[in-house]
Amino acid sequence: MENAADNFRESRRLVRMYSGDVEGRLPHGSNTQVLGHILGQTQPDRRDLTNPWRVFFESWEPSDNESDPITKVITIESNKLRGKWAPFLENSSGNDRLDLSRSEPTMEGVVDLVKEIAASSKSKKDNSRRGKAMKMFHKFCGTIDSxxxxxELIPEGSEYVSIFAGTLNxxxxxxxxxxxxxxxxxxxxCRISEHVVECRSELQMFQTQTMMELVADFYAHIFxxxxxxMDWISEKRRRRLLDSFNENFYQKFESQVETISRKSDTIRNLAARSSRAEQRVTRLTVEDLAKDVRLGLTGEERRHAETVYMAEKIERELLEGRRERQRLREDGEHFKQLADRLTTMLQDKALVWIGDMRSTSGEKLTMSSRAGSPMMAEWRSEEVILNSKHLEDFFYRDRVRLPNDSFNPTRISSEALRRLTEWMKDGSSHLLWLEGPPIEADDFDNPITMLANKVVELAEESHIPVLSYCCELRHRERLRIGNDTREAQSCVALVCALLRQMTELLLPLFESEKDFSQERLRLIDGSILGWSQMLHLFHDLLSLxxxxxxxxxDGFHWLDxxxxxxxLEEFIQVLRASNVRCLFTTTGRSACLRGQMQTPEIVTIETVDLREASWGLDRNNSWAVS
Known part of the structure; x- marks a missing residue:
């Protein structure tokens, strides 16, 4: 399939090269030569056909005067974008790096890339979340021509097309x-491109200077x-959090995306108003538009604007973080929503609806406050995340979440779901253990592991902050110095995974008397000998x-x-002393949990049918829950 795609790209390149030379091959002065001259004007620079990525590696200045109000701002932003492109590509890992020999900075190249990724995803049977992303990318590709x-309406437009397409790729x-x-x-x-298709047809009728300035401003904001x-992905890469589930890309850039969307909406409205000669109203509307403070600035002014922008961004994130925690404290609706979703599983099995959810509005969100302490210090979450990035070496990121495509609620006992739902409603109970029978099965064939992961997914949909890990004993894994057993190494992996996720739940700016410096966090070296340092840090972060x-x-029994x-006993005791709700799921005996958990906190699932048919539908295919 790759060969076919490569052949198609090569044939398209050859046709474009031939089209660029067509004028010189035709008789001088003939009608066909005149037509060839006109067609040749629309062709890109011949150097771009032999080296399509030239624009990103060679310096480029627009031919028009830099004071041109149409191109001045977009020229500055496109040059800054080009400057970040090469380092971004160079620092990308193998799977994340674009293959320049098999791609080109054209709109067709973007579409080809999305098609190849979609085909690869389909062959690998990727999970539903990636499938959703591919559908959105396909939808975006429908706006590419627009x-x-x-x-291309902007002077030097073909250069901007290359920069736009190459960066997208x-x-x-x-x-x-x-x-x-x-x-x-x-x-x-998709949100940015919402009005682009409509704007395209209207722009063909109203190509005024005001309109061109708006288009240039629109794409300058996109750049x-x-x-x-690219900065955000690079920073996530630097902090080793590319696969984190606690940060939402769209939420991070929502204000920028909405500003850009309003820009395109303004272009569309201007075209409509132009047809009614309502230029004065349009001008007032344009003047009222919010504008990125960094736009069009260079040198010291740009650096100052970047500082102002970052300060405002941190302030917005801090305010939003405080508001979110206030909402979590006041309404208590999030665990209610999670219980509702679990109840839906019961309804799918025709079980009588459990009843009204008991309000948890009395639940308090308290922070460890020692304002009178002289040792109080101010910390940034970004700083703590960077100081703890080495912890990624001590656990497997793919064990934080597992795909849920194989989960089938009809295979889960109604009684088990009912007990889990009741626990979600009960704000006074913080620990629950679903103890399943010993099962020799892969993760995706283990119904209890899949239930645990489904709870994580439903919690995220209910906007509940989540920590999760699926424990395992890896065969043929080299034991680090200080870890005498695989169980000890896996115990370290669990705590390090939770620590990393906890750093992502911190407020952007917070005060604490605890030490989160690199010196302290570097004491955690992946060895069980550093357990006290890990557990103390775990305790400190729980309060924040x-x-x-x-x-x-899931799989806590593997650590026994x-x-x-x-x-493990100390770990459970620290969890019990906190306000965090913790669900343990096992498919094997755990002496530690049996000794530490109280009777009301244990749901014992005695039997499970692992046949292909659905579980839990009759007496012979059911989980017995005590």
Whole structure:
């Protein structure tokens, strides 16, 4: 399939090269030569056909005067975008790096890339979240021609088309292997392009200077958005959080996306008003538009604007974080929503609806406050995330979440779901253990593991902060110094995975008397010998994340061993002393949980049928719950 795509691209390139030379091959002065001259004017620079990525590696200045009000701002932003493109590509990992030999910075190249990714996703049977992203990318591709037509209205438009398309290619390729980023990016591109198709037809009728300035301003803002996107992905890469589930790309860039969308809406409205000669109203509307403070600035002014922009961004994120925690504290609706979703599973099995959800509005979101302490210090979450990025070496990121496509609620006992739902409603109970029978099965064939992961997914849909990890013992894994058993190493992996996720739930700016410096966090070296440092940090972070956080730990029984007994007991005791709700799910005996959990906190699932047919539908195919 790749060969066919490569052949198609090569044939298209050869045709374009031939079309560029057509004028010289025709008799001078003939009608065909005149026609060839006209057609040749629409062809790109011949150097771009032999080296299509030239625009990103060679310096370029527009031919028009830089004071041209139409191109001045977009020229500045396109040059800044070009400056970030090469380092971004170079720092991308193998799977995230665009193959320049098999791609080109054209709108057709964007469409080809999306088609190839979609075909690859289909062959790998990727999960539903990536499928949603691919649908959104396909939808965006439907607007590609309109973007091209609009950009070509601007002087030097073909250069901007190349920069726009080439940047899209490299960002899309960098995002597709990270489902949350791909989902958010595709949604943002669709939102930005919402009115572009309508604008295209109207612009053909009203190509006034005012309109061209608006189009240039529209794409200058898009270029700033793409530039910020590369910065954000690079920063996530630097902090080793590309696969984090706690940051939402679209939410991060929502204000920028909405501003750009309003710009396109203004272009559309201007065209409509032009037809009614309502220029004065249009001018007032344009003047009222919000504008990115960095737009068009260079040198010291740009650096100052960047500082102002980042300060305002941190302030907005801090305010939004405080508002979100206030909402979580006041309404208590999020666990109610999660219980509702679990109840739906019961309804799917024709079970009588459990009853009205008991309000949890009395639940308090408290922070560890020691304002009188002289040791109080101000910390930034970004700083803590960077100081803890080495923890990524001690656990497997793919065990934080598992795809849910194989989950089938009809295979889950109604009684098990009912007990889980009641626990979600009961704000006074913080720990629950679903103890299943010993099962030898892969993750996706293990119904209890899939139930745990489904709870995580439903919690996210209910906007509940989530910590999760699926424990395992990896065969043939090299034990680090200090870890004498696989159980000890897996115990370290669990805590390090939770620590990393907790750093992502911190407010952007917070005060604490605790030490979150690199010196302290570097004491955690992946060895069970550093357990006290890990557990103390775990305890400190628990006091700083939202009280309504849900923690889901699957496969805890794999960690049970004489070498880990005291560590696991301490871990459960710290969780019990916190306000975090924690769900343990196991398909095997856990002596530690049996000793630490109270009777009302244990749901024992005695039997399970692992046949292909659905479980839990009759007496012979059911989970017995005690």
């Amino acid at each position: 973007h091209k037509s609009m950009l 490299v960002i899309i390729q960098a995002s597709v292997n990270h489902e949350r980023i791909a989902e958010g990016l595709s949604e943002a591109l 700033v958005f793409l530039s910020d996107t 994340i939202p009280n309504v956080t849900l923690c889901v730990i 061993d004489r070498s880990t007994k005291k560590y």
